[in-house]
């Protein structure tokens with residue numbers, strides 16, 4: 001199996017280096033993968049003048065799975081839009097048809113106090129957000145900034161979903177729910193937006209094929225409220241690209257730190273891009289203080305979903321649980337009575353726990 005590593009920008013290279021340590025340790029134990037590396041985002045712009053250059057495209061298309069750090073940084077904010085790091089990320093998602101984004105939010109018992117919500121509200125939390133990743137207002141045409149007939153400047157984007165796009169993400173979400181608590185909540189804004197009214201209609205139709213899954217619908221504003229009021233009512237949530245972007249950041253903080261949350265972005269055949277749900281954190285880049293656990297847990301998801309190695313995935317997840325149980329914490333999840341460690345020390349500890 002070919003695994004492409006894309007360190008990216010900001011803290012990306014530091015956190016990816018820790019996940020690589022973990023993969024290298026598994027290789028010594030017989031995991032048969034071949035690792036290669038390429039730039040994406042700002043790093044790719046610096047090297048090749050484009051955020052998703054041909055060099056990276058070629059390796060990405062050939063790979064069975066891709067592990068990404070994060071992209072973006074303030075030094076790239078003034079670039080033309082098509083050259084910005086974020087376009088590299090959106091570009092690779094679209095190029096590889098990675099339409100299904102799985103973002104689990106799990107609260108590790110040891111971190112109950114790291115959440116800003118009361119422990120009783122979040123303890124035992126285990127939600128999966130299924131976010132559609134290659135459609136919606138992120139990619140809909142037309143889009144842009146123009147001068148209107150009245151001579152005033154205006155910005156515009158298009159929220160758009162085709163039936164096949166909604167159907168395929170619905171199937172991913174229903175199947176995920178079947179493997180978990182058999183509850184699926186579809187999030188929309190059907191009271192205002194036709195696109196999401198249509199989304200709701202298709203979800204309801206696909207539900208007929210999954211009689212064992214209980215489907216509910218919720219408006220996105222209410223879902224945002226319910227996520228902080230009583231998040232444990234949710235099992236699997238499915239939603240479009242823009243709502244999923246927002247709700248998954250919100251869900252992540254229920255678990256104490258966005259530094260803990262992995263994600264998988266999958267195509268129809270199980271090929272996937274795996275990345276932490278957090279960004280490139282330029283403010284702490286190069287300081288060796290970032291939390292590498294989301295990236296290490298993303299590598300575990302990669303082992304599970306693209307490399308079909310459940311045993312290795314569980315081994316990595318158990319190693320992460322073990323270091324938390326040992327009281328080791330990076331700065332973002334540190335609290336009195338625990339031991340503060342650096343990014344690289346955390347990586348070493350996970351390898352030792354393996």
Ligand code: IPM
Nearest residue numbers: 072086087089090245277279
């Ligand atoms: C995410 C990020 C990206 C998104 C950005 C960096 C383009 O926020 O993966 O959630 O909006 O999808």
Ligand code: MG
Nearest residue numbers: 245246249277
């Ligand atoms: Mg986001």
